[in-house]
Amino acid sequence: MCGIVGFTGNAQACPILLDGLSKLEYRGYDSAGIAVRNSDSETEIVKAEGKLRELFEKTNNGIAVKGDCGIGHTRWATHGEPSVTNAHPHYSDDKNVIAVHNGIIENYQELKEKLSKNGYTFRSDTDTEVAVKLIDYYYKKYNLGPVDSIARAMNRIRGSYALAVMFRDYAGEIYATRKDSPMIIGVADGETYLASDVPAILNYTRRVYYIGSREIAKLTKGEVHFYNVDSEEIEKDITEIEWDTESAEKGGFEHFMLKEIYEQPKVIRDTINSAVKDGKIDFGNVGLSDEDMRKLKQIYIVACGSAYHVGMAVQYVIEDFTTIPVRVELASEFRYRKMSLVEDSLVIIISQSGETADSLAALRGAKEKGVKTLGIINVVGSSIAREADGVFYTLAGPEISVATTKAYSTQLIAGYLLAIAFALARGEMESEKAEKLIAEMYTIPEKIEKILEDRERIQWFANKLAGAKDAFFIGRGIDYAIGLEGSLKMKEISYIHSEAYAAGELKHGPISLIEDGILVISIITQPDLYEKTVSNMAEVKSRGAYLMGLTTYGNYNIEDTADFTVYIPQTDPHFAGSLAVIPLQLLGYYASVAKGYDVDKPRNLAKSVTVE
Numbered sequence: 100m101c102g103i104v105g106f107t108g109n110a111q112a113c114p115i116l117l118d119g120l121s122k123l124e125y126r127g128y129d130s131a132g133i134a135v136r137n138s139d140s141e142t143e144i145v146k147a148e149g150k151l152r153e154l155f156e157k158t159n160n161g162i163a164v165k166g167d168c169g170i171g172h173t174r175w176a177t178h179g180e181p182s183v184t185n186a187h188p189h190y191s192d193d194k195n196v197i198a199v200h201n202g203i204i205e206n207y208q209e210l211k212e213k214l215s216k217n218g219y220t221f222r223s224d225t226d227t228e229v230a231v232k233l234i235d236y237y238y239k240k241y242n243l244g245p246v247d248s249i250a251r252a253m254n255r256i257r258g259s260y261a262l263a264v265m266f267r268d269y270a271g272e273i274y275a276t277r278k279d280s281p282m283i284i285g286v287a288d289g290e291t292y293l294a295s296d297v298p299a300i301l302n303y304t305r306r307v308y309y310i311g312s313r314e315i316a317k318l319t320k321g322e323v324h325f326y327n328v329d330s331e332e333i334e335k336d337i338t339e340i341e342w343d344t345e346s347a348e349k350g351g352f353e354h355f356m357l358k359e360i361y362e363q364p365k366v367i368r369d370t371i372n373s374a375v376k377d378g379k380i381d382f383g384n385v386g387l388s389d390e391d392m393r394k395l396k397q398i399y400i401v402a403c404g405s406a407y408h409v410g411m412a413v414q415y416v417i418e419d420f421t422t423i424p425v426r427v428e429l430a431s432e433f434r435y436r437k438m439s440l441v442e443d444s445l446v447i448i449i450s451q452s453g454e455t456a457d458s459l460a461a462l463r464g465a466k467e468k469g470v471k472t473l474g475i476i477n478v479v480g481s482s483i484a485r486e487a488d489g490v491f492y493t494l495a496g497p498e499i500s501v502a503t504t505k506a507y508s509t510q511l512i513a514g515y516l517l518a519i520a521f522a523l524a525r526g527e528m529e530s531e532k533a534e535k536l537i538a539e540m541y542t543i544p545e546k547i548e549k550i551l552e553d554r555e556r557i558q559w560f561a562n563k564l565a566g567a568k569d570a571f572f573i574g575r576g577i578d579y580a581i582g583l584e585g586s587l588k589m590k591e592i593s594y595i596h597s598e599a600y601a602a603g604e605l606k607h608g609p610i611s612l613i614e615d616g617i618l619v620i621s622i623i624t625q626p627d628l629y630e631k632t633v634s635n636m637a638e639v640k641s642r643g644a645y646l647m648g649l650t651t652y653g654n655y656n657i658e659d660t661a662d663f664t665v666y667i668p669q670t671d672p673h674f675a676g677s678l679a680v681i682p683l684q685l686l687g688y689y690a691s692v693a694k695g696y697d698v699d700k701p702r703n704l705a706k707s708v709t710v711e
Contacts, residue, residue: 101187101201102126102173103282105263105273105293108320112169114161117154119292119299120173122499124151126201126295128173128700129181133158134188134197135169140270142166142194146186168271170263170293172199179224189228191235192220195267198234200227201295202260202280210255230256234264245274246315246330253278253313253328259456263293273318277310281454281481284308286337289321296452297340297478298497305340309480338480354698356500356592360684361551363508364544367677369494370509371516371540378534380520386489387473392524397441398425401433401461405503405587406449406475406510411580412676413514419673420522430457433464440470447517448474451498451506453481462486475513477506491517500699502592504684507584511677515540518673539671543678546668550681553665557682560647560663561689565593567618571609572599572683573639574622575632581676582622585683592701593690602635615643620683623650623657624667624675636660649679 102123106115116133124131131154132146143164147153151173158164172187179185187199204210207226210233215221219232233255238248245266253276261280263273275282275293285292287304294300300307308323310316314333315326325333352358374380382388398417400410410427417425428436430448434457440446446465450458453476462483465472474487477495484490493509519536522528564570570589572582579601586599600609602621613619619639623632629650637660640646648661651669658664667678691698 101175101295102299103199103201103261103263103293103295104171104299105169105275105318106290107168107271107273107318108290109167110290111161112166113158113164115292115303116169116171117151117158117161118302119294120151120154120171122298122301123295124173124700126173126175129176130183130186131171131173132186132188132199133164133169133171134190134199134265135164135166136265136270137166137168138270140267142197142265142267144188144190144197146183146188148181148183148186168265168273170197170199170265170273177203177226185223185225187225187227189223189225189231191232196231196235196238196264198227198231198262198264200230200260200262202278203258204230204256204260205258206256226258230260230262231264238266245269245272246317246326249274249276249315250326250328250330253315261295271320275310275316275318276314278312279454279456279459279482281452282310283480284310284316284318284323286321286323291318291321291323293318296497298499301340301497306337307340307480308335308337309485310335312482340479353692354500354688356502356504356688356698359498359500359505360681360688362496363505363681364547366493366495366505366509367512367544367547368541370512371537373492373494374513374516375537378537380516380523380533380537382520385473385491387520389524391445391471392521394443395423395445395521395525397444398423399433399440399444399446399465400425400427400449401430401446401458401465402427402449403430403455403457405507405584406451406455406458408580408584408587409449409507409510409514410447411583412511412577413518415577415580416515416673417518417521420518421525421527423521423525428461430455430461434460440465440468444470446470446472448472448483448487449510450474450481450483451477451495451503451510453478453483455483459483459486475510477509501701502588502687502698508677508680512540512543515674536671536673540674543670543674546670546678547681549668550678554685557665557685558689561686562693564595564618565690565693567595569612570595570597570618570620571612571639571644572597572620572622573602573605573632573635574599575602575628576625577672577676578622578624578628578632578679581624581679581683582620584680585620585622585686588684588687589690592687592696592698593694594696594702595690602632605635605638610638610642613639613642613644617644618647619644620647620649620686621661622679623648623654624679625672629654633657633660649682651675
């Protein structure tokens with residue numbers, strides 16, 4: 100949620116801030132704003148409601164606002180409706196303290212009452228303004244410096260936050276702190292950058308620091324100093340980001356989502372290669388030994404959204420390859436469940452950003468209970484990656500579109516590799532079979548490329564269904580798990596109401612919703628379940644449903660039942676989800692395009708959910 104940028108150096112700050120915000124607009128696009136300060140501590144604040152282009156216009160594309168130090172923000176509303184007044188930056192009554200914020204301050208009402216009694220007035224409906232004025236309160240009452248006043252405020256604030264703060268008396272300096280919300284700091288010659296995510300600073304530097312939770316950073320031109328909550332200076336290591344700038348740009352595609360769909364063959368290859376050496380799985384960098392895997396009595400897969408759907412698919416694969424029971428849990432539920440975890444179990448947390456608030460809380464809860472944890476994460480150095488006992492990094496690269504595609508696909512690959520590794524370590528799979536499965540995984544990218552060659556048929560069908568108000572996805576086993584993801588893609592970017600059901604559950608209620616012309620998408624890639632699912636298709640067809648079938652080449656008799664059929668190449672059934680999801684991604688994408696929606700920035704959604 101929300102995107103933060105900051106810059107201090109020798110160049111004009113405004114164009115750099117606007118460029119960074121444009122790379123972070125997927126994190127929030129209700130409103131945006133900047134505060135830019137010159138060497139005389141004169142500050143100009145510009146805010147705009149709506150998409151970022153409104154802020155570009157107000158600043159004449161960055162030319163009209165002068166100064167070499169500044170902070171910026173693109174907002175996803177939590178407290179207070181989208182408006183110029185509620186847009187960030189917020190400031191103290193005399194503009195002594197100016198700040199931008201990502202997160203939610205849970206006790207803001209209590210703090211607001213305290214500050215009001217001390218003479219502070221409030222212009223906005225946001226929790227952020229409370230944090231700004233609390234810092235100002237401590238700064239003035241106790242004659243504290245920036246680090247100490249921020250530290251005092253941190254001790255009073257409950258909730259999650261990433262804050263970038265400027266003080267009038269400290270020209271050229273930015274102060275930053277975070278708790279649970281993401282933030283990185285980049286340095287180059289004489290220049291320092293601050294951002295919520297890597298793409299915002301890739302044009303300028305790849306050398307970054309990851310500020311830890313409840314730490315404070317002081318940014319000056321080309322330098323960063325870090326402090327703990329007791330205001331003691333601490334040392335941190337610098338990290339080199341390997342993502343390239345090109346991968347964060349559209350590269351000629353109309354939308355980031357379509358570009359990222361097309362990048363899936365490459366990132367799948369990269370992810371396989373990261374864990375397979377000479378045809379064998381090598382988890383030396385993952386932090387999971389054969390002994391760890393042999394001892395496992397239970398696996399919990401914990402995630403949110405699309406990552407949860409990955410867990411649903413991977414559950415079937417692990418349980419097919421091994422005797423380990425697997426439970427898939429929504430992180431937002433798992434973190435509040437009063438349940439005992441099985442001894443010698445493993446909690447696998449799946450998160451693209453590595454900052455998902457519920458998933459991070461679930462990880463910490465599992466660690467408190469003494470259970471080993473493993474993250475499947477895309478962002479190096481993210482909170483979950485740092486805190487988990489082990490981490491499998493997916494190599495999806497930067498994913499900009501809010502609707503995930505390539506990160507989802509690399510997470511599936513990670514799950515397959517883990518399932519094979521578990522089976523091998525426990526003696527539940529012969530090495531010859533594992534080698535065949537790995538070889539088959541290497542064919543997935545080429546098969547996805549073949550599916551993409553047939554995208555025009557899917558686009559035609561998507562244009563035809565764009566007027567639909569409801570859609571149902573049905574399947575069994577892995578096909579049900581893939582249906583969940585297809586349904587999510589449909590609803591989140593085309594705003595067509597859609598639901599996914601296990602096909603065997605139709606007669607237990609959902610079939611009552613079937614009527615003439617309603618769209619039902621049936622996924623049938625599992626040979627053992629083929630006939631049963633075709634029977635379910637016949638049931639909805641007889642009640643007037645308009646049917647799309649999604650199956651593997653060779654199952655041509657499905658055309659006797661389906662009104663429209665999409666075929667995918669044959670593969671091992673355990674991996675079929677990696678192919679079946681591609682037409683469903685394209686279907687959601689083209690339906691959204693046909694309806695004229697903003698594909699990359701669907702309404703009310705943000706890329707990384709860093710608040711509850």
